[in-house]
Amino acid sequence: MITDFFRRVVLGKKEKFIFKGYEKGLLDFNKIDDGIGIYIHIPFCKSICPYCPYNKVLYQSEKAKAYKEALITELILYKEKLEGKEISSIYIGGGTPTLLISELKEVIEFIKANYKFGGDIGIEIHPNEVSNTLLSKLKEMNVSLISLGVQTFDEEKLSFLGRGYGEYEIDRALLLIKEYKFKCVDVDIMTNMPGQSIDEIEYDLEKVYSYEIDQISIYPLIVFPLTKLSRVIEEKKLSRFNELEERKILKIIDEISRRHGYKRSSIWTYGKNPRNRYTSVTRESFIGFGAGASSHFGNYFYLNTFNVDQYIKAVKDNRLPVNIVNLMTKRDKMMFWIFWRCYDGVIDEERFEELFHKDMKKEFKLLFNSLRLLGMTMRRGKNIVLTDLGRFAYHFVEKRYSIHYLNNIWQKSMEEPWIKELRI
Ligand SMILES: C[S@@+](CC[C@H](N)C(=O)[O-])C[C@H]1O[C@@H](n2cnc3c(N)ncnc32)[C@H](O)[C@@H]1O
Numbered sequence: 305m306i307t308d309f310f311r312r313v314v315l316g317k318k319e320k321f322i323f324k325g326y327e328k329g330l331l332d333f334n335k336i337d338d339g340i341g342i343y344i345h346i347p348f349c350k351s352i353c354p355y356c357p358y359n360k361v362l363y364q365s366e367k368a369k370a371y372k373e374a375l376i377t378e379l380i381l382y383k384e385k386l387e388g389k390e391i392s393s394i395y396i397g398g399g400t401p402t403l404l405i406s407e408l409k410e411v412i413e414f415i416k417a418n419y420k421f422g423g424d425i426g427i428e429i430h431p432n433e434v435s436n437t438l439l440s441k442l443k444e445m446n447v448s449l450i451s452l453g454v455q456t457f458d459e460e461k462l463s464f465l466g467r468g469y470g471e472y473e474i475d476r477a478l479l480l481i482k483e484y485k486f487k488c489v490d491v492d493i494m495t496n497m498p499g500q501s502i503d504e505i506e507y508d509l510e511k512v513y514s515y516e517i518d519q520i521s522i523y524p525l526i527v528f529p530l531t532k533l534s535r536v537i538e539e540k541k542l543s544r545f546n547e548l549e550e551r552k553i554l555k556i557i558d559e560i561s562r563r564h565g566y567k568r569s570s571i572w573t574y575g576k577n578p579r580n581r582y583t584s585v586t587r588e589s590f591i592g593f594g595a596g597a598s599s600h601f602g603n604y605f606y607l608n609t610f611n612v613d614q615y616i617k618a619v620k621d622n623r624l625p626v627n628i629v630n631l632m633t634k635r636d637k638m639m640f641w642i643f644w645r646c647y648d649g650v651i652d653e654e655r656f657e658e659l660f661h662k663d664m665k666k667e668f669k670l671l672f673n674s675l676r677l678l679g680m681t682m683r684r685g686k687n688i689v690l691t692d693l694g695r696f697a698y699h700f701v702e703k704r705y706s707i708h709y710l711n712n713i714w715q716k717s718m719e720e721p722w723i724k725e726l727r728i
């Protein structure tokens with residue numbers, strides 16, 4: 305019901321999105337773009353955080369070894385398809401990717417030896433994982449972008465989130481990371497946790513900025529219905545900020561960031577240097593490797609199976625581990641592009657024309673006229689940019705998109721390794 309309303313009103317799309325079970329021939333790999341990004345998903349964690357919606361299982365060393373072999377086999381399955389294509393970046397996310405650091409070293413070496421790769425390598429790090437040994441290994445692997453999942457400095461909230469560290473450990477991790485002079489160090493912070501006060505948010509931001517890192521990503525906690533936290537919040541009737549209070553918080557975040565010399569670089573991030581960014585989610589096209597990884601190129605958006613055992617088995621049998629495929633219409637593809645450019649906060653009309661050979665404002669006349677009239681967008685030079693109100697609206701939409709679309713796709717993918725068809 306809500307997904308229907310959202311799809312019709314926000315996306316202007318009457319029909320449901322259809323994800324078909326993958327079968328050979330459904331994807332035309334000749335459509336892979338040059339300059340494509342690679343994403344590698346490592347679905348292992350030492351413990352499971354109650355709010356986390358991502359695909360992950362508890363770490364087991366034997367399974368991790370088999371997973372590494374499977375990743376290399378999946379890369380081999382793509383070898384011909386990626387022949388001659390430039391790979392512009394590699395992002396490694398999870399889960400807790402550094403649990404497989406030695407295995408990842410082999411995977412990266414394999415990519416460097418077998419593909420045309422020339423770009424940055426980024427990785428997500430859990431604070432408990434930070435050590436001299438790990439950071440030296442990352443340097444040896446030429447990892448230049450790192451994202452540290454701090455979330456908050458408040459001990460009580462950290463314990464509520466099941467993070468397994470406190471302020472002292474974060475401090476130690478950040479000081480050590482700084483010694484290694486990575487090109488970009490990003491810190492993830494979460495707001496709108498149950499019982500969190502504005503003072504606590506201000507403390508977290510001031511504290512992060514005191515380390516003079518390159519980027520800060522500030523996400524409001526999204527309570528995905530598939531998570532344990534969703535049940536806890538409902539049972540204990542925990543309260544969180546409402547939308548108006550969240551808008552006020554966004555203003556406070558802007559103000560503190562500006563004062564420290566950080567500019568907004570996307571809807572959730574602030575940075576010092578626009579050229580050094582950790583931007584795992586905003587590639588125009590990307591291929592995801594690993595269990596639960598998603599890919600997008602040409603008119604395809606597809607997901608690998610989420611089930612780690614089934615993933616390993618499929619690639620062992622020389623089968624692509626693709627589970628479901630959405631065949632995008634040209635309009636879906638355009639909308640998808642606009643959605644992620646809104647995430648960046650800047651929509652480049654000329655790039656749209658280059659990609660789709662259409663005039664963006666004519667093609668989406670109603671959408672852009674409404675956004676302008678409502679004061680959500682404005683022109684800056686050749687670009688359309690989101691205003692503060694536009695950014696607030698995007699936050700609103702993104703949260704609903706996560707709760708009603710991503711949640712349902714991911715939940716179903718966690719329940720069924722091989723889905724026949726999904727309409728959403
Ligand atoms: C894959 S996760 C984290 C990587 C690493 N496993 C860790 O926990 O530090 C990437 C980031 O997403 C954000 N995140 C995770 N779950 C979220 C949720 N339910 N709502 C909002 N942000 C979330 C967190 O800030 C997290 O650092």
Ligand code: SF4
Nearest residue numbers: 349352353356398399
């Ligand atoms: S938040 Fe990070 S550490 Fe926690 S379960 Fe999710 S991926 Fe693992």
